[in-house]
Amino acid sequence: MKKQTGKGLSFVKRMYLPRGLGLGLGFLSVAAALDPLQPATWVWALLLFHAFGGAHVQFQLARLSSYPYWAERRNLMFDSIMGGFWAGAVGLNPLPAFAVLGMMSMNNISSGGPRFFWRGCLAQLVGVLIAVAIFSPTLVTTSTPLQLYASLPLLLIYPLSVGLACYELAIKLSEHKNRLGILSRTDSLTGLFNHGAWKDLLQIEYGTCQALNRSTTIALIDIDHFKAINDTHGHIVGDNVLKQLGSELIKNLRDTDLAGRYGGDEFCVILPNTSLSQAAEILERLRQTVNHQRDPAIPSLTMSLSIGIAAYKPHFNGAGMWLNEADKALYAAKSTGRNKINSAPVESTVFACTLGAEIG
Incomplete structure (x- = not known):
């Protein structure tokens, strides 16, 4: 002993x-x-x-x-x-x-x-x-x-x-x-909510939206080509990229927004009392900020984000369905060129925002 x-x-x-x-x-x-x-x-x-x-x-x-x-x-x-x-x-x-x-x-x-x-x-x-x-x-x-x-x-x-x-x-x-x-609720690398804590918060927000019929948007954020960053520059640089995005989320989001690390290089955000267009504007500023950042020590390193967003809809049968809509929007953003914001279809209209292009 x-x-x-x-x-x-x-x-x-x-x-x-x-x-x-x-x-x-x-x-x-x-x-x-x-x-x-x-x-x-x-x-x-x-x-x-x-x-x-x-x-x-x-x-x-x-x-x-x-x-x-x-x-x-x-x-x-x-x-x-x-x-x-x-x-x-x-x-x-x-x-x-x-x-x-x-x-x-x-x-x-x-x-x-x-x-x-x-x-x-x-x-x-x-x-x-x-x-x-x-x-x-x-x-x-x-x-x-x-x-x-x-x-x-x-x-x-x-x-x-x-x-x-x-x-x-x-x-x-x-x-x-x-x-x-x-x-137990915090991701040790980024200081954001961890996967389990964020999903619990999403469940609570889903219940609130059901009860109050309020407009809330969620987002899934993916760092483009993160594996290539790890392979080219090493895992220490990769960890610093994750930390940097965590810091930017804290700085660029509002106090009421709830950001978490969903897993790997994927992040997640709940934007309460926020419409789809308002969420897109907030996250577009984040995307541009991250995209324009450069590390003097590694000038060749660039970071871009693919973002999928989905607003709460009364027909959702659970928080999982809501999250699935955001995941589909993220997949669409990644499969159509990356470095963009894409929303889940709303009455057959697909919303996309690419590198400062007009939102619509």
């Missing part, structure tokens, strides 16, 4: 401050319960070391371990044993003992879930039995006012700190979830 430098060390660091705070607050509670029992000096020394040095020692041991995650889980079990030990040492004095054991249990269940919680309970029982074997304490059934007040910081402050830590962790998890959600 390789060293868990990511998850393991972050877990160790996350536990360091709560452990130090809990042990420090627990010292007050245990000390108030121990004092009437007049324990030996070594017991006080152990309590002081555990309360104010234990968290740092455990942190260093886990940090330097080959397996920090598992070292920290062992630390939690050790905490449980020591919690049980101090509970037993004070004769199971109700308030201090169960305050300490409760805080240890809170750590265990928040760190490892129910199963780890029960393991912690067993470790606490082991600690109690060790204390009983060493001290043979008399069972204490009542807590004094001093012991009550000494336990209040542990009962009030520590749960707040754990709650705050859990809240911060929940916020981080939410942020990670949002990032993963964005990544």
Whole structure:
């Protein structure tokens, strides 16, 4: 098993401050319960070391371990044993003992879930039995006012700190979830929507057009002779061409338009509330912009686009039929010379726009 430098060390660091705070607050509670029992000096020394040095020692041991995650889980079990030990040492004095054991249990269940919680309970029982074997304490059934007040910081402050830590962790998890959600919908090369996300958006737009009977146009865009670009200039240049088109789509389309990479060298766009002629004008500007661009480092490299567009029609029986119309228009653009915009037939009229020619 390789060293868990990511998850393991972050877990160790996350536990360091709560452990130090809990042990420090627990010292007050245990000390108030121990004092009437007049324990030996070594017991006080152990309590002081555990309360104010234990968290740092455990942190260093886990940090330097080959397996920090598992070292920290062992630390939690050790905490449980020591919690049980101090509970037993004070004769199971109700308030201090169960305050300490409760805080240890809170750590265990928040760190490892129910199963780890029960393991912690067993470790606490082991600690109690060790204390009983060493001290043979008399069972204490009542807590004094001093012991009550000494336990209040542990009962009030520590749960707040754990709650705050859990809240911060929940916020981080939410942020990670949002990032993963964005990544799952984004094409890594171009930054546009990926194939699946764009088709989901198309399905939503189809439903909206059905409900509101609004005019929306979709487009499929193909980079002409992209295979030749890869074969002549290499795949790195080919990837840069794809990135460049992605950037041009973002710059030349409106904020309401939804652009995606359909696959390979094919891109797709949804233009809401846009007629066929309006979409053609928008995409013609894009086509001309791309066609006129030149890379000083590769002057021989040119890029042109074939574009098929289709407007929503009430007779479409699904988003797939709409997309198929755009695909037919794209095929027609490619088969009649490329570097042009072609629309799906509308009442037997074929719409085409070629290299700045008149739209009509």
